[in-house]
Amino acid sequence: MSSNARAKVRLFVEQPLGAVQPVPLTREQAHYLFGVMRMGVGDSVALFNGQDGEWQAEVAEAGKRGGTLVCREQSQPQVMPPDIWLMFAPIKKARTDFIVEKAVEMGVRRVMPVHTAHTNSERIRQDRLQAHAVEAAEQCGGVFVPEVVELIKLDRVLGSWDTGRRIAFCDEALAGETGRLPDAPGPWAILIGPEGGFSEHERKRLRGMACASPISLGPRILRADTAAVAALTLWQSTLGDWA
Numbered sequence: 237m238s239s240n241a242r243a244k245v246r247l248f249v250e251q252p253l254g255a256v257q258p259v260p261l262t263r264e265q266a267h268y269l270f271g272v273m274r275m276g277v278g279d280s281v282a283l284f285n286g287q288d289g290e291w292q293a294e295v296a297e298a299g300k301r302g303g304t305l306v307c308r309e310q311s312q313p314q315v316m317p318p319d320i321w322l323m324f325a326p327i328k329k330a331r332t333d334f335i336v337e338k339a340v341e342m343g344v345r346r347v348m349p350v351h352t353a354h355t356n357s358e359r360i361r362q363d364r365l366q367a368h369a370v371e372a373a374e375q376c377g378g379v380f381v382p383e384v385v386e387l388i389k390l391d392r393v394l395g396s397w398d399t400g401r402r403i404a405f406c407d408e409a410l411a412g413e414t415g416r417l418p419d420a421p422g423p424w425a426i427l428i429g430p431e432g433g434f435s436e437h438e439r440k441r442l443r444g445m446a447c448a449s450p451i452s453l454g455p456r457i458l459r460a461d462t463a464a465v466a467a468l469t470l471w472q473s474t475l476g477d478w479a
Contacts, residue, residue, distance in 0.1 A: 243280035246374045253288040257307040266303045284379045289314040317343035318476040319423040325430035326357035331461045340372035342468045350390040354432030362386045403448040408457045415452035426467045
């Protein structure tokens with residue numbers, strides 16, 4: 237297969253990838269490739285597993301309930317995103333999906349839904365959000381899929397926080413005021429509050445942590461999903477791999 241014949245379909249797999257490595261397909265993957273996309277033996281598929289980069293593979297066996305792909309050549313090396321986590325209070329389903337999708341596209345290492353005092357959504361489907369992260373990576377050409385963890389209370393997260401990781405908490409109370417992101421390299425986490433904002437207890441606790449820095453996202457109060465994109469853009473352009 238020529239290196240110019242780049243596959244149009246990308247698929248995340250959990251198997252190791254390497255030259256002439258066979259990759260068996262699950263029933264769901266086989267249905268997608270052969271039933272939905274109408275692919276057949278000899279067609280090209282781009283594979284990635286978050287560890288071995290992207291590989292151009294060829295359909296060797298195609299069936300209704302399974303199949304096999306064979307890796308031919310590596311098309312992208314494995315590149316890890318910067319060590320940035322995104323913590324956010326879940327909101328409505330579609331907007332939470334948007335936050336996860338954009339976090340993947342913008343290069344986040346871990347996605348952490350947190351329950352705050354004013355969080356409206358009491359539950360999430362971690363498995364569904366993780367699958368959404370996989371789909372986002374497949375579509376945007378990335379070779380890394382961040383872990384989406386289970387919903388956890390913010391107080392519990394902060395109680396066991398590793399102070400070697402700085403926190404940029406986006407405080408809506410600073411709208412229109414100064415509150416810049418410190419130019420401090422190293423591991424970071426961005427914290428986006430809920431639609432109702434942080435409680436005074438949460439704000440006081442965060443301001444009392446030496447590793448936490450309150451930041452402003454400009455003169456206007458942003459929706460939570462917009463704030464996540466704005467904060468990630470600010471961090472990536474200042475301290476991340478956009479700088």
